[in-house]
Amino acid sequence: MKDIRVRFAPSPTGALHIGGLRTALFNYIFARKNNGAFVLRLEDTDQTRFVAGAEKYIIDALKWCGIEPDEYADKPGDFGPYRQSERLELYKKEVDRLLSNGSAYWAFDSAEELDERRKAIDNWKYDHATRESMKNQLTLSKEEVAALIEKGEGVVRLRMPVDQEISFIDEIRGKVTVNSSELDDKIIYKSDGFPTYHLANVVDDHFMKISHVIRGEEWLPSAPLHIYLFECLGWEDEKPHYAHLPLLLKPEGPGKLSKRDAEKHGFPLFPLEWNFDGKMTPGFKEMGFFPEALTNFLAFLGWNPGTEKEIYSLKELIKDFSLERVNKSGARFDYEKAKWYNQEYLKTMSASDLVHFIPNNDSSNFTEQQVLKIAELMKERVVFAKDLINEAPYFLQAPTEYHEKTVRKKWKSDVSPKILQDMTVRFEQIEDFQAAILEEAFKSYVEENELGFGVAMIALRLALTGVGGGPGLFQISEVLGKEEVLKRMREGVSKIEQQKEALV
Ligand code: GLU
Numbered sequence: 001m002k003d004i005r006v007r008f009a010p011s012p013t014g015a016l017h018i019g020g021l022r023t024a025l026f027n028y029i030f031a032r033k034n035n036g037a038f039v040l041r042l043e044d045t046d047q048t049r050f051v052a053g054a055e056k057y058i059i060d061a062l063k064w065c066g067i068e069p070d071e072y073a074d075k076p077g078d079f080g081p082y083r084q085s086e087r088l089e090l091y092k093k094e095v096d097r098l099l100s101n102g103s104a105y106w107a108f109d110s111a112e113e114l115d116e117r118r119k120a121i122d123n124w125k126y127d128h129a130t131r132e133s134m135k136n137q138l139t140l141s142k143e144e145v146a147a148l149i150e151k152g153e154g155v156v157r158l159r160m161p162v163d164q165e166i167s168f169i170d171e172i173r174g175k176v177t178v179n180s181s182e183l184d185d186k187i188i189y190k191s192d193g194f195p196t197y198h199l200a201n202v203v204d205d206h207f208m209k210i211s212h213v214i215r216g217e218e219w220l221p222s223a224p225l226h227i228y229l230f231e232c233l234g235w236e237d238e239k240p241h242y243a244h245l246p247l248l249l250k251p252e253g254p255g256k257l258s259k260r261d262a263e264k265h266g267f268p269l270f271p272l273e274w275n276f277d278g279k280m281t282p283g284f285k286e287m288g289f290f291p292e293a294l295t296n297f298l299a300f301l302g303w304n305p306g307t308e309k310e311i312y313s314l315k316e317l318i319k320d321f322s323l324e325r326v327n328k329s330g331a332r333f334d335y336e337k338a339k340w341y342n343q344e345y346l347k348t349m350s351a352s353d354l355v356h357f358i359p360n361n362d363s364s365n366f367t368e369q370q371v372l373k374i375a376e377l378m379k380e381r382v383v384f385a386k387d388l389i390n391e392a393p394y395f396l397q398a399p400t401e402y403h404e405k406t407v408r409k410k411w412k413s414d415v416s417p418k419i420l421q422d423m424t425v426r427f428e429q430i431e432d433f434q435a436a437i438l439e440e441a442f443k444s445y446v447e448e449n450e451l452g453f454g455v456a457m458i459a460l461r462l463a464l465t466g467v468g469g470g471p472g473l474f475q476i477s478e479v480l481g482k483e484e485v486l487k488r489m490r491e492g493v494s495k496i497e498q499q500k501e502a503l504v
Helices: 018-033 054-064 088-100 111-120 142-150 197-207 217-232 259-265 291-299 314-320 335-347 351-357 368-378 404-410 416-428 435-448 453-465 473-480 482-503
Strands: 005-008 037-040 104-107 155-158 165-170 174-179 187-190 212-216 241-245 274-276 279-281
Touching (some): 005 018, 018 314, 037 054, 088 155, 155 217, 165 217, 212 217, 291 314, 291 335, 404 453, 416 435, 416 482, 435 473, 453 473, 453 482, 473 482
Parallel strands (some): 005 037
Antiparallel strands (some): 165 174
């Protein structure tokens, strides 16, 4: 059997989109599963769309996700170069073969001439039916053709045959068949010495000995053309297997996931931050996602193990993944699910690992010990580790206002102020301001006075945090420390009461 070799072949036209990242991930997992090689090939033949910094971005993003290519420009294997712009001679040689075996021809129609045709005839195509009426090698004399090529004009088009069945087996979709008459004569090479995507892609898949082409569904319509190109180049017995991954769909409604969806719902579409027209836009990393959570989420966009298990490390994905379990139908992009994954990963991490994600601005107000305690208290309650302190503002500041609904419903003017005052006295006497001791003091006070546990607790919680819910109140008190707790309790008595009065 052929060695397993797969490739991820992005064009450096901007930041790597989340859909591209999913394609890279599936290729990587497939390669690792089959002890194969994962190649990163840069498809940079369209010079007009080249964006500086995109190549670095792609590599940084892959590495952040734990997807390290086995062969690429900076780490060449035996099949380089890995940037198409450095392989131009190879394409030239192959296009010459196509021209001389009659599979391709030079065409010289100007952009205006083509436009005119398109305007005049609906769905006009440059194909077997129209090529004989166009300005090309099939209609011009040898001398004219030679002169135009000499002048540096023209493009090379693939000459599609008439009424031939082109078919292949897609590993995900099954047999795909297209009649060659339906396909147009695609441009495969330009007079500037650059191939177009189709030619370069096929030539490279061949010479890089790619065994499986795993890519997004948007390339499915190009696959018959690629199959045909393999045949024209005499490589019909060496075609790779093809697998087209399902589209990523909008969070709601029909259609493909778009940048507009991301803007509308405020979620990122790119793994790392990227400068769009002078504006830095945060990626999943900057939003606070762990790469493990992101890859887990992405793996389930189109694949599932067929069990209830949802948490998958890369290692486990490599063990359980198969192309047979990739769906044909589109995968809905559910940002809430992405957040759920992040939270699941966060919960499994220790406070000491989590504290590194807390911004200095938040953590510098506390001792290391306090930060650890806050992280422990908050880790079940946040989606992103960076928000461990930020989402509980009461750690940073005494409440200035109290949660209205809680005050209205749970603050009892006849007992709550007194409870706070009495508890202040009790807490004043405690030297060792520890959660367990505070809790003990609170409990005995409530019992001795035959009070409702809930009413007493909420009075204290409101005074200390300003809100009606949150992590263990005595643990919060321990972090805040005696002085701050007493201060907030004293202030709370009058302030909460005032707020209550104002509400009535
Ligand atoms: N350069 C293409 C892209 O940008 C590659 C498609 C393929 O994998 O064949 O996605």
